[in-house]
Amino acid sequence: MxxxxxxxxxxxxxxxxxxxxxxxxxxxxxxxxxxxxxxxxxxxxxxxxxxxxxxxxxxxxxxxxxxxxxxxxxxxxxxxxxxxxxxxxxxxxxxxxxxxxxxxxxxxxxxSVMSESQMDEAIGLYEGHFKSLDDEIAEDSAYYKAMLTSVGSVDAFLSNARLYDYMLDTYGFDADTVDKSYLRALLTSDTSDPASFYNTEIVANRDAASATIDGNNPILTAIATRQNVVGERDYIVQLQTAISDAQTRIADAQAAMSDPGADTAALQIEIDDQTATMHLRYADFVEMSLYAMQEDKAAMIAAGEGDSAAALALDDKITAWTADFDARWAIVTSIQNIANLTATMNEPGADVVALQAEIDGECAAIVASQDSLVATDADVSDAIAAKDAEIASYDGTLPPPGEETAALRAELYAAASKASSYIGSTDKFVTLVEAYNFNPDGTVPAEGFQTEEQLAKTTERYIFSQERTTKTGALLNDQYFRDKINTFTTVDELMADARIVEILKDAFNLSTSLSVVSSTLANAMTTPSTDADLEDPNNYLVRFHSGRDYYDDLVALSRAFNFKEDGTLDEGVLPLDTSKLDMVSSRYFSGYDDQYEEDDALAIKRLKLDLTALSSSGSNIDDLFQSTGAYNFVLKAVGLDGEAVPQRIMRKVLTSDLQDPKSFVYSLKDDRYVQFAKLFNFDSEGNFAAPRVAQDEATIQDLAKDYIVQKSRFLEGDEAKRVKKEAEDEARYYTDAVSDLSNVGELLANRRVLDFAITAKGMNPRNFSDEMLKRAFSSDLDDPRSFANEYGDYRLAELVASFNFGPDGNVSRNxxxxxxxxxxxxxxxxxxxxxxxxxxxxxNEGVRLALYFERMAPTITSAYDILSDTALYAFFKTTFQMPSEISGMDVDKQAALVEKYLNLEDLADPEKLSKLVQRFTAMNDLQTNDSASLANVLFGNGSGGVSSETLLTLSQLRLR
CATH class of the missing domain: 1.10.3700.10 (AGR C 984p-like)
Known part of the structure; x- marks a missing residue:
């Protein structure tokens, strides 16, 4: 059983x-x-x-x-x-x-903000917008090429809106912020003239910025390196203190053993506990030292000294200290085993002789392990001294650790960051100057304002500057892939080319799988993948990706390439055979737009979700402007740029009377605005939905209540009042802060708010890093494989769901x-x-009770919660073998009995809660199995009765 x-x-x-x-x-x-x-x-x-x-x-x-x-x-x-x-x-x-x-x-x-037919029309227009994008690119590029020799001056070029916009889009300039006169000065600069505008305004400042970075980075590196050493030194000091404290406690306990009336059993427990602590801290020190030794060995090998006498001596030391580490953990394990066996000896029916034999064996194991111990107190002291010496080596180079160094670091880092930012922001100016050939006087050379090579690069950049890759872009990518792929000699060279990596992802349908990263591709291409290879459960592809929806595509990628397991190629072998090259090309053209199709599907889904949210009574046009899922979708569908069209204009458009030819929307003389207005239903006041909130009021109230309960449960008297007041103050802060949130970024930036919500859900904020929370709040809760849904605790997904953030991260509306x-x-x-x-x-009703108790434990705040719940009370009575007659006692006496046997605070400790449930399950089996079955298990060969798992559970319990 x-x-x-x-x-x-x-x-x-x-x-x-x-x-x-x-x-x-x-x-x-x-x-x-x-x-x-x-x-x-x-x-x-x-x-x-x-x-x-x-x-x-x-x-x-x-x-x-x-x-x-x-x-x-x-x-x-x-x-x-x-x-x-x-x-x-x-x-x-x-x-x-x-x-x-x-x-x-x-x-x-x-x-109804948008009817079904209006929504269908909006989706049709949206899809049509992208279908025509390739034609628009071709038309714009053809015009640009045609004007190459037709433009007579830089001023004529800049005054031609179509050419000017083409240039801005290609090289990443914002038409609303760029200074046209500044661009003119750059375009007419002679790069060979040191006094030119480009050289004095851009190159000189970039050189100065590079000098700042080159000068500051070594100092910043030194500061960081020393700080790491300080941290390591402080950690070793903590270990030394812990070891010394444990040694002192051991000595004191050993001395007290001979005192008259000494509680030798308790003293022995203290000795065992402190011995275990001492070895654990020593193990920490040894482990840290081993890391340093391995780094030293790696440095020797890199320097060609791997076979030197010093390297061989280091190998011997690594071996000895590794044995020390293993021995100390073995000693700790034996001490724990002895404690468990000793406790079991006190249980009724225990086989004392057999248990004592096991204890003797563990004692012998401890003695044997001690022979492998090599690390000493002197080693710890020497390590501290070495770290102090390393720290002191920076004296004269850096100010002392502390505020002065922190100020220096901040100053240097700010300067380096500013310089780096300047270089990054001016890269496009450098690219722009290199792309055009206007004369210093603004005239155009006879061959045009660009050479053929410059023109080709410009048109290609323009194609790839669009919001998605078109068929034309795909053709360029395919040609690049064909020209480049067989020039690589290792998989590392291939993976260093980001464009090739993206092409491969598209070709093998891997661009939509969030779990597939560059290293996944590299590992796949170097993993054997014949049918026989895939029978091996330890094969990389099988072990880590079998069963995933992209598994077959990853196998296809692996089979396409000829790289060996070490990432190299055999002599004369190319990465891709000719037939495989054509196959990859074909797959690319089939899959390059899969991501866009998924994005469009998601965009349509967001549209529908936003429309559902915006259909509530009380909302208005302002809410629509903030709801990018719907607003920008429809803007894009009709061909309008939301960043270029002021909302004040769109407000008038949406509130226009479409039946009145004299209304504002018709005065714009642009059918796109009329089309946009027709896709929505607004009255003249523009009202249609409720205000946007990150969380609805009911959710905020529930979380506030749960937070106060979590913080004040089990407390009494003045402490309970104090903690409850603090929790209430925190709840007020949470309420105010959440009400001010406008997007998920603001939420993620406020750890105080997040910790409050996590605590209210009964989880520990320390278990969630900022990155984990970022991934959680980026999860699509409709996707069962999203981070929030796959996280081990389902309450995380519930927490994410309690916030009303739309797909764009902004607050949405239910x-x-x-x-x-x-x-x-x-x-x-x-x-x-x-x-x-x-x-x-x-x-097994016992399993149901155990699961129920585990689920309800976070909600229990007093003994009366247990008494008022039949199932919880049954769990308690079984766990502590209470007779059913206690239910007839006075309620307060029953509560006192619960508090006597069960420390309610233990329910907040996962380990103690687990032990409590473990105890219940053991007691439940004893209670529900008859004595004959028990005898079969204990003394016979029967298969019924109490199982070996139950007996093991019982042996691990310390019944109070």
């Missing part, structure tokens, strides 16, 4: 995987899809309870399945005003009803009457958890 703990652990150790597996069940999948697809269409509580599939799904998810029949009752709950403490839902003692009502708030005030994304995601996750617990309960 499988033990309760094993069954529980199979699920709990990777709850996200269990949820994903459950979500794939046909019934669960169908109901989830139905819920996700239809919940947004519900606009009232009546509609909700009338749709039994949606309603019953939500009821089960929120643990209210037994009340599904009570529609009238639940309707009153759903229609409660949650801001009113006396409302029906708020007055119910079971908080699940209020949480259910909070998740499903409805309103019937919806409007449609009136609809359920929020947060509620949808949370409900679907809750349904999966309920389903998992229910299914596990069919096989």
């Amino acid at each position: 499988i033990s309760t703990y094993l069954s529980y652990n199979l699920v709990a150790r990777d709850m996200k995987a269990a949820m994903n597996l459950t979500a794939q069940q046909s019934q669960v999948s169908r109901e989830a899809a139905y819920f996700k697809d239809n919940i947004g269409n519900i606009k009232s509580a009546e509609e909700f309870v009338d749709d039994y599939r949606l309603y019953s799904y939500a009821m089960k998810a929120h643990g209210l399945e037994e009340m599904t029949y009570a529609k009238a009752f639940m309707l009153k709950v759903l229609e409660s005003d949650l801001s009113d403490s006396n409302s029906y839902a708020n007055k119910l003692t079971d908080k699940r009803y209020r949480e259910f009502a909070a998740a499903f708030q409805f309103s019937s005030n919806s409007v 449609g009136a009457g609809g359920v929020s994304t947060r509620s949808t995601v949370e409900t679907m996750n809750m349904f999966l958890r309920q389903t998992i617990e229910e299914e596990q309960g069919f096989e």
